[in-house]
Amino acid sequence: MQAAAELDLPFLTMDQDEFAADPFPHFAAARAAHPWLARWSLGYVVTDYQAMRDLFSMEGKMRMLYDNIVAIMEAEGTPWGNFQQRHMLSMSGATHKRVRDVLAASFTPRQANLHRPLMQQVIANQLDEWAPRLAFDFEEFASYFPITVMCRLIGADPAVIPGLRSAMEAIGLSTSMDKRWLPAMQEGVITMENFVDDLIADRRAGKRVSEESDLLDLLLQAQDGGGLSDRELGDVLIFLFVAGYDTSKNMLTLTMRLLLDRPDVYRRCGEDHDFARKVVDESFRYHSTTSSQRILDDDITYRNVVLEKDAIVWFPLSVASHDSRLGERAEEFDPDRESLSPHIGFGLGPHICLGQYIARAQIHEGLHLIAQRLRNPVTTGPQGYRPFPGTWGIRGLPVEFELAA
Numbered sequence: 001m002q003a004a005a006e007l008d009l010p011f012l013t014m015d016q017d018e019f020a021a022d023p024f025p026h027f028a029a030a031r032a033a034h035p036w037l038a039r040w041s042l043g044y045v046v047t048d049y050q051a052m053r054d055l056f057s058m059e060g061k062m063r064m065l066y067d068n069i070v071a072i073m074e075a076e077g078t079p080w081g082n083f084q085q086r087h088m089l090s091m092s093g094a095t096h097k098r099v100r101d102v103l104a105a106s107f108t109p110r111q112a113n114l115h116r117p118l119m120q121q122v123i124a125n126q127l128d129e130w131a132p133r134l135a136f137d138f139e140e141f142a143s144y145f146p147i148t149v150m151c152r153l154i155g156a157d158p159a160v161i162p163g164l165r166s167a168m169e170a171i172g173l174s175t176s177m178d179k180r181w182l183p184a185m186q187e188g189v190i191t192m193e194n195f196v197d198d199l200i201a202d203r204r205a206g207k208r209v210s211e212e213s214d215l216l217d218l219l220l221q222a223q224d225g226g227g228l229s230d231r232e233l234g235d236v237l238i239f240l241f242v243a244g245y246d247t248s249k250n251m252l253t254l255t256m257r258l259l260l261d262r263p264d265v266y267r268r269c270g271e272d273h274d275f276a277r278k279v280v281d282e283s284f285r286y287h288s289t290t291s292s293q294r295i296l297d298d299d300i301t302y303r304n305v306v307l308e309k310d311a312i313v314w315f316p317l318s319v320a321s322h323d324s325r326l327g328e329r330a331e332e333f334d335p336d337r338e339s340l341s342p343h344i345g346f347g348l349g350p351h352i353c354l355g356q357y358i359a360r361a362q363i364h365e366g367l368h369l370i371a372q373r374l375r376n377p378v379t380t381g382p383q384g385y386r387p388f389p390g391t392w393g394i395r396g397l398p399v400e401f402e403l404a405a
């Protein structure tokens with residue numbers, strides 16, 4: 001048995017721009033030096049797919065890290081700090097179960113499939129508006145899609161979107177652990193709190209954008225029945241917007257980036273709806289956008305290594321399946337492959353992504369219609385990357401294309 005603290009572990013520079021631009025070789029080198037564990041400036045990093053699964057099965061010995069993140073950022077008592085300590089990922093035990101149970105029935109695979117026509121309509125309208133430009137920043141384009149779908153699901157007027165985009169961009173950097181973003185994150189939380197407070201007040205006053213019943217009706221019923229407190233209702237609404245925004249936008253942009261180098265695969269996505277789904281699944285396996293973090297409540301012994309109580313452990317779920325030990329050509333993107341082990345890009349355990357079926361469906365529908373309408377796209381390449389430890393993704397992906405006849 002060896003204490004992890006005494007091991008000579010590889011060091012990952014996860015906070016560097018150069019790391020975010022291409023994390024794969026860094027993880028491959030770390031795995032070559034130690035089979036499953038590395039370090040970075042804020043704790044340990046689990047580098048092996050099976051180790052992530054095994055350690056997540058010990059969730060009872062870990063807790064969320066948001067209190068510590070707020071302390072590290074020296075933001076206790078601020079709007080951003082308070083929101084981090086209250087949102088759904090910070091909840092545990094009976095409180096978390098109560099809130100998750102209120103939402104669960106609206107996030108099943110069946111519900112997600114029922115929303116597909118709405119997703120198709122949203123992306124089609126957006127393409128009608130954007131495609132005639134023949135060139136745009138794909139990241140910016142992608143950013144309007146999930147938030148419009150979320151507005152329609154919740155019953156908010158999509159006219160609010162331009163005012164919310166920068167707020168959600170900023171909140172998406174919450175686990176980047178970089179104090180430079182703190183002022184923008186504070187402003188982002190205040191903007192979102194004002195937005196949901198107005199949304200709830202309008203709905204209570206009978207002002208609504210559609211007569212159809214929506215997720216906000218359901219949440220208000222839960223609040224009236226004592227299932228959610230006033231503050232929880234507001235926090236849940238903000239969290240749904242934020243959790244689904246950066247993740248889906250970045251995932252669609254990362255997928256587009258892959259396909260710009262694979263024109264045949266891109267073309268087939270437009271021709272074949274089923275094939276587009278396989279591409280989305282393979283893209284989630286190949287890489288995704290989020291890392292999870294936990295703090296250990298107790299010593300954990302795994303593969304003869306003792307990870308000490310109070311240690312912070314990072315799980316880079318976004319690149320977990322990109323591991324050559326998982327199977328043949330695991331490091332290659334191949335949508336025609338027979339399946340490898342299921343990816344864990346949506347997390348594991350009690351906090352596993354509630355929106356995963358919505359995320360999959362909207363990226364699938366989006367990609368299929370985009371590939372139909374924007375032909376032969378080319379890019380000069382990403383203009384930058386978002387920090388790897390937060391919600392990873394591309395910053396700026398200029399594309400030029402031809403219009404479908």
Ligand code: HEM
Nearest residue numbers: 088089243244247248251290292346347351353354355359
């Ligand atoms: C590419 C898209 C997405 C990815 C990669 C993703 C990833 C994740 C991950 C990894 C977690 C668990 C974090 C942890 O345990 O530390 C999570 C939680 C969550 N996600 Fe997603 N997500 C995506 C899209 C969405 C969407 C579209 C929604 C809402 C419509 C959503 C709502 C949530 C919620 C509510 C939680 C918290 C669940 C809980 O605490 O019980 N996500 N997501």
